[in-house]
Amino acid sequence: MTKLIVICGATATGKSGLALNLAIRLNSVILSADSRQVYREFNIGTAKPTLAEQQLVPHYLIDICDPTDTITVADYQQQVQALINSPLLPHSPAPLLLVGGTGLYIRSIVQGMKIPRVAPNLKLRSQLESLGQTQLYGMLQQVDSVAANKIHANDNMRTLRALEVFYITGIPISQQQGENPPDYPILQIGLDCEVEKLGLRIRKRTEQMITDGLVAEVEYLCQKYGFELPLLNTLGYQEIKQYLAGEISLDAAKELIVLHTRQFAKRQRTWFRAYPQIAWFDADAPDLLEKVWQRVQNFLDNSN
Template sequence: MTVVVAVVGPTATGKSDLGVALAERLGGEVVNADALQLYRGLDIGTAKLSVPERRGVPHHVLDVLDPDEDASVAAYQEQARSAVADIAARGRRPVVVGGSGLYVRALLDHIEFPGTDPEVRADLEARVEAEGVRALHAELARLDPVAAEGIGPRNARRVVRALEVIALTGRPYSANLPGHDYAVPAVQIGLDCDRAVLDERVQVRVDRMWAAGLVDEVRGLLARAGGSGVGRTASRAVGYAEVLAALRGEITLEEAREQVVAGTRRLARKQMGWFGRDPRVHWLDARDPDLTARALDLVARADAGTLGLATEDPAPRRSLGS
């Protein structure tokens, strides 16, 4: 069976570029695993590769949602696994690229998602508005401390989902989280970067986004569908939430820019924490001039069945958390 290649890690480390380079050399096609790149029109703020930057490599599960829709990891799992199966059936190599940890796990690992109940969810969302997300996070901490530890107290959507699953199943939300058990053969290549260097990369990325017209992109999203063109998921995303606040007059555009930088750096730490807990990720230095060659070597060893867990591999250890 074809080994799926997954390029993961924190934002601004060059995952998209490496994914294209690997796909070119492996006869592959890219499968998106970035939750926000699912959205049409969210291009600048998600650092989505332009069509020319994809260099003719097909990209799948990209631009499949309108900005006013809410992303679903269960729906993503179905779409992404279908794309991987189709790519492999055509004799091509699936190359999964993205930093949304749960989406990567949903695609690669044995994981099932409990159903939803619109009434239960609506009640929990109303409570978020009335009581604040921290109150519901405290409730989650009482019911499922493991889940609460992994979900930030400001992440309203995940807090609501965890409490919904508990209400529907009578079991802790954490009981539904996957182990490190691949559903399909895979090799995960993580891109690591020194913290100071990554912070500078984030600053440069945000500067480029501003110069490329991020504010105008958000204005355009607002203008869609009579002013209701940005849904809950997109409106809370780093980059979009801050610009939306500025356009509402709550902060200045310069303050929004500074907040986007700070928020992106926090996101990078969070992503590193998520992927850093997975012992199967083989870490490479994002600044290595031989990065593509080293990644190809990992793929070759995975194909040959000689690649063990990352803890057994001499690849550089992650430094971001130091």
């Protein structure tokens, strides 16, 4: 029987290191739940596991598409579910490890989110956007009042998506959503620490990324794909891109990365804290691995 262990939490809390140690002990594999590690060539700035780490333990859902491609939550969910059902992966007695900080990715798996498989339609979106948010929200209230009640009147992105799904499929998005949780046992482990300690972790990791060659990585990606590549406007890459453009100093870029990462981590903590199923552990505990290992053993004993 399939068993799944989730390792989640804010960025820089040590999820990858803990997962690597657990996977080695369990003789298992790691399924990444990181929305940027799916892209090839974006390595240092996404804190992607090194090649040496990937050789120690098989990693999946890393480097699965080009930076110019788009992978949706539905695409990710489909690939993970296919892997979980694949005879290529070990199942009983070894659980699979789902590891990362992208809350929506994790939720799509552990709660079995029903996601409309409607690809973004740029032409339709452009036509809709020209109408303005007030009119768009009014249209949504007419065609899908259930969705409109769940979406804030100023939330342009979700309003557009709901209208896009309706006009492409003819079915309100509210009727295509919901959840179908998997029937296999799931243990969710969360890592967290004090805010100030997390800030120190983020600063240390930012310094290490610079040392490891983040500037050269961003410069190479800008030259290959152009400065306008959307992924280059994400955390860690946008700030270095500003430095390369001569807009700010490298020290200023580092400080911005630290600041923006702390803001991002705050949002992640808020997201994950909303789920009572997660068992939380102190990321700075000296006996973290043994405490988590004991919890894993209890989970395996009780799910056989």
